[in-house]
Amino acid sequence: MRLHDLPDDILIPILSLCDIDTLFAARLTSRPLRTVIDSYIKTIAPHVARKTFPNIPGLHRVPEKGASLKWLRGLIPAYLSTVALDKDKLRRFPYVNSGFPYGIPCESEAPLARYWRRRVTNGWRVLRCFYLISRDVYSKPIQELEGRPTVMRRVSTGVKATRIWQTVSCPYQACNEHGVRHIFDIRRGSRDHSHSPVYDGCRRGSEGDFIEEVKRRESLVLKKRLEWMATLKQDQLLDYMYVWRLLLWMFRPYRKPDTTLEESVKGRNVEVPRVNWQAELTNVSQGCSWLNWFVLHVGSTPFWQQWYDGPSKSKDKPHVVRDLVWKNWMRRSHHQIELEREYISKFEFAVRKRSLDPQRLKRLNEDLRDDGLGAAKTISLDCIPWEYDQNPIINKPTCDFPWYNVGSWVYMNEDVWMRIGGRQGRIDYITSRGRPDVEESEESDESDEEEGSESGRGPLEKVPYLVYLSVNEEKSLQADPRDLTRYGIVF
Known part of the structure; x- marks a missing residue:
């Protein structure tokens, strides 16, 4: 007997034990099962929510x-915002x-x-x-x-796909695959573009055709997003x-x-790119990083897969987002990365201008009136x-933090705790490794023990919230003396 052949009064308790991903997957398996879920969703959904997020009322x-x-x-998305x-x-x-x-804190109902x-x-x-x-x-x-290309567009596309056009017209300074010195270089680049995620491994034609098509797709994406x-x-x-x-x-x-280098990549069949991730993260703030393009290209699903800590979560995949970043980066040429960075920069600029x-x-409009290099x-x-x-x-002021209690211990990460607010009217904070024990008074000890x-x-x-993009060790940073790294703590 198949699952959807069971009576409704048996199916409803079974479906109520599913989490969100399982329920939506079951809804796609057969039309009878979908009908049952849709008909009794008001009964099933609250149980599924409690099953998926048992500790977040x-x-x-x-x-x-x-x-x-x-x-x-x-x-x-509500869970993603709660975690973030x-x-x-x-x-x-x-x-x-x-x-x-x-x-x-996710427990706060302020x-x-x-x-x-x-x-x-x-x-x-x-x-x-x-x-x-x-x-x-x-x-x-x-x-x-x-739509069907015109004769002029066919000719234009054919010319732009040639190697000479690609090398001479490349506008990206960071691109190491084009330029005048590569005009007569008939060898392909060091990367294999046949596995580009744009076509899911089904790319056809020359490298020039491929790059030109990526450009046309990015133009359409930009146009539709702006609309x-x-x-x-x-x-x-x-x-x-x-x-x-x-x-x-x-x-x-x-x-x-x-962690060691071996622990960072253990059991993962992914290539590690050599990238200045610090520069990429700096550009995220400016809206001109390839990571900006990556997040909008893959959506929120990878973050859900990494952050969800429910019963169906695989415990051996704490680096879902990082591995996907590495995989997508290694599949791309420098030229394609610069191309994607160009189009996401235009989009982020338009969004932030409206914000x-x-x-x-x-002041921005006054700056944009200048068509020179200072624009x-x-x-x-x-x-x-x-x-x-x-x-x-x-x-x-303290009233801006209604979710924290002055003088209480807050769990940070691993075995790190932080005592917030001030003691005796003095603004201060203290960090501690392991279970915090503060010897002040019996009342203080009792409350600290409970908090810790x-x-x-x-x-x-x-x-696993944080995404560690590199396999290199954290370098010494020029930190403020009141920074958490003062206590030898780096997350």
Whole structure:
């Protein structure tokens, strides 16, 4: 007997034991099973939510109209925002003059905490919509996207696909595959482009044809994204920017501390690219990094696969995002990387321009009137203020942190804890390795022991949030004396 042949009163308890991924996969297996799920979704969905996120009560809240497939699917970006805000405490700097770390604990139900989670959740939805545009363009043949080519376009495309045209017209200074010295070089580059992810290994034609087609696809992606962006409100674009301000601190340009090179790549059949990841992360803030293109090209699914810590999660895959970054980078030539970086820079500039406040927008327009070399080409995330994410040296009042208790211990990562707020009216913070024990008074000892217990680590303790892009060790950084690295702690 097949599963969908069972009576409904037996199927409903079985489906209620599934997590979100399993339920949506089961919904695609057969029409009878899909009918059962859709008919009883108000009964099944709350159980699936509790099964998927057993330790996050905030995601169990059913809307007044009742549970639905849309609500259940929306729990994925809600979970991503919960993790991103909770783990944002792992930044290198806390608010050094306030004694509080960044981040919003997932257990907090403060109105301000719920407000920022809702904004970041909407930002993940906007990011996914930008990803779907790229997915649709790259999943179709170029002839279907552009229609039947005219004679002039065929001639133009043929000329631009020649090696001489590619080498002479290459505008990218970082490209090491083109230039005048390569005009008479008949040897192919050191990379094998036959496995490019653009065609899922089905690339045809010469290298010039391939690059020219990538350019045409990126042009279509940019056009469609800008058209859809024009329909969004400024608040929605700001929510998208908030996601990037969180992701900026998620990436690390070194390997995980206290691990060896062998441990970083053990059991993974991936090539390790030689990239200056620190420079790429700096460019993320400017919107001109290849990582900007990568995130919008793969969407939020890799982050869900790495951050989800439910019963169906594979425990041996803590580097899903990193391995995917490496795989996509190694499949590309320098020219293709520079091409993708160019188009994502244009898109991010347009999005950030619309996100600016009137005063900054006025100054930007004045700069853009100059057609010379001084015209602005990128906009930093720092130009888009966010009340939650401010400079670490700003002295913020305690009321801005309703999710933290002054003097309490907060679990950070691994065996690192941080005591926040001030003691005896003095703003300060202390870090500790292992279970924190502060000998002040019996009352203080009792509260510290409770805060430092295993239960105080939070439900997201084992979530592999950080993405370590390199296999090199973390180099000594020029840190502020009040930085966490003062205590020998690097996340």
